[in-house]
Amino acid sequence: MNGAPVTTTTTTTTVATPHRTIQPTRPEPRGLRFPPVLVKILVTALVFLVAYLVTNALDQDQGDVWNLTASIVIGGAALIVQYLVDFERRLEQIETSQAQLIRDVKDNLISHHVALTELVDDRFARISEATELFSNVDRSVLRSDGVVKLARSATECGQLNNETVKTFASEEIERLAGxxxxxxxxxxxCLGENQDWLIGLTHCIKRSLDATSTSVDRDFWGSEPAARYLEAQSDAVQREVEIRRLFLVNVPEEIDDELRELCNNQRALEIDARVVALSELPPWAQLGTKSDFIVFDRELSYEIDQDTKDVNAKTTLNARPSHVEHRMRQFTRLWEATVNLPHKGIPPTTDE
Known part of the structure; x- marks a missing residue:
């Protein structure tokens, strides 16, 4: 407004992105740029002019026609040379780009070949592993159709649009695998008392079931799982499985009518059940009576460990031959000790 010079300040701004920083584009300095054809024409005209002056100065006797012709030839040659140089430069660029393209294609083909080879090898390895696995299943005594059904069902669960079901299925598969x-x-x-193992093993036995039952189990026999357990034992008896059970108490005073009835009810199911007071047995026969155990087919021991409050804290399955033999020796020692007791370990009823 007052004629004073106005100073304009240009601020450069840097834009930041999560991956890189973008700098503002600076305008290239403007200059005179001539088309390549115009440059060639100017160079040719300059060569023509120089050639004309040189030929006119060197040989003035030939006349203007000769000097003009020579200058035109020299200028034309200069033009051709420029095109040849430009052609060679362009050809070199094309060759360089083609060579680079060929190298890129070769590198890509090599990378693709390596990736494809690794993929094929991995797939064949998985196929081979799966084939070997199912071949081992076929050779084992396990039901191969059950394994196939498990794999197919696991795949179908994994395809459901239900995250809760898929997560639960994954946890169950992991538990079963463990x-x-x-x-x-x-x-x-496992923690606690696993009654599903108990009933499932009873369905599997073919020869014998030898069990001890302490006072901790007294409430169990009136429960719903106990009913299913006894039903499974009754079915096993029909398969000619020998079932023996010893109810263990510390002193004879603990043998009440409820325990007598429980023992007699099991004998009615053709289970050889006996009650024994440990205080009536010799010390050597009382070893290993702190926890309940059941030996299935003399091959696997099902054991329940109690904590300090006489609560079933852990269930263990042990199929190690030495341990199973140890449990069978304990049971046999207790069982044989009842032979010398009145009624072979069966307490008389209150009516007797």
């Missing part, structure tokens, strides 16, 4: 892995090492356990 159980089978532990069983392959002949020992596994």
């Amino acid at each position: 159980l089978l892995e532990n069983l392959s090492n002949r020992s596994t356990d």
Whole structure:
């Protein structure tokens, strides 16, 4: 407004992104840029002019026609040379780009070949592993159709649009895999009393079931799982499985009418049940009576460990031959000791 010079300040701004920083584009300095054809024409005209002056100065006797012709030839040659140089430069660029393109294609083909080879090898390895696995299943005594059904059902669960079901299925598969892995090492356990194992093993036995039952189990026999357990034992008896059970108490005073009735009810199911007071047995026969155990087919021991409050804290399955033999020796020692007791360990009823 007052004629004073106005100073304009240009601020450069840097834009930041999560991956890189973008700098503002600076305008290239403007200059005179001539088309390549115009440059060639100017160079040719300059060469023509120089050639004309030189030929006119060197040989003035030939006349203007000769000098003009020579200058035109020299200028034309200069133009051709420029095009040849430009052609060579362009050809070199094309060759360089083609060579680079060929190298890129070769590198891509090599990378693709390596990736494809690794993929094929991995797939064949998985196929081979799966084939070997199912071949081992077919050779084992396990039901291969059950393994196939498990794999197919696991795949179908994984395709459901339900995250809760898929997560639960994954947890169950992991639990089952851990159980089978532990069983392959002949020992596994779980917290608390696993009655599903107890009933499932009873359905599997073919020869014998030898069990002890302490006072901790007294409430169990009136429960719904106990009813299913006794039903499974009754079915086993029909398969000619020998079932023996010892109810253990500390002193004879603990043998009440409820225990007598429980013992007689099991004898009615053709279970050889006996009650024994440990105080009536010799000390050597009382060893190993602190916890309940059941030996299935003299091959696997089902054991329940109690905590300090006489609560079932852990269930263990042990199929190690030495341990099973140890449990069978304990049971046999207790069982043989009842032979010398009145009624072979069956307490008389209150009516007797």
